[in-house]
Amino acid sequence: MARRKLSHEGTLVLDCEGLSKFVGDHEPVVALIAEARKRGMEVVISALALIEAVHRKTDSKRLAWVLSGLRIAPVGDEEAKSASTMLINAGLHGHEYAIDAAVAEMALRQRRPVVMLTSDVDDMTKLCGEKVRLVAV
Template sequence: MARRRLSYEGTLVLDREGLSKLLADEEQVVALIAEARSRGMEVVISPLTIIEAVHARTNKPRLNWVLSGLRVVPVGDEEARAASKLLMNTGLHGHKYAIDAAVAEAALREHRPVVMLTSDIDDIAKMCGERVRLVAV
């Protein structure tokens, strides 16, 4: 039997800091995610966010449990080209901002309204403009 796709009322995107704070069970981030879910929002991350946030001291069982409740959005050739275009349009360099660009690109293609929990307000704002509401964590 095929799984039915739920209809969500918007999307909450986590960047590295959002995921790190969720893994650390920080009250502010846990509360923001709970609020988003209560409003019917889907919580998503880029696969690159996982790579960026995980380190040797990451609690692997906690990571697996947290990831089981998130949708990991795909990053393929088309998404990479769109992220590259964001960098070119904003004058940012991929060497420093590649993962931010991939996360911003993912946010821009999600179901609106889109909110992102991020510690990088300035650079993400350059790439997303007014289309994504940014919340500092």
Template structure:
């Protein structure tokens, strides 16, 4: 099993009280995928296709697009089940956390 995370998720998940040493250890076991122009355009199309708009869904769309590009089977742990269902459809198994 490979754990994959978007570079944008690192930004979204950190805050002032984040333990940087613990975060570095956690991230060392993951493949961090950068977001370039191609990925941004694909995520934008996915977001529009799901009928979602606005910055609220921007990172979710990037994460969903990344998940749909991974080798199957794909499991995503998320607190955004409703949004991710709209974005991923049945291509990704979603698990609520």
């Protein structure tokens, strides 16, 4: 993966794949997160991305360490309603895209500029538009 420029300050959002690769110690993702922190960016995940990323083989100690340095954004009633509206506006169905919509909704509420590490660039583009800079992982 080529080195990508990150903004000073703002927020770095990890989707499920971004979190999974961070927990898995994937060097390019670890490097991007280290650079974001160096630049004063807060690193945030949606509570739903955490649920989606964890499985039987997840290293629980590594996960706990990673989570200790992240802000986990909850998903409540208002966030769910907003994510549902985003799905409708993007022409997507909640059955397949519910977690993506919750992550996108959360990303749009973060301190600007917002960068998201995601494996779903196409879907996140439909949901976030140009308001969030997407970096494929």
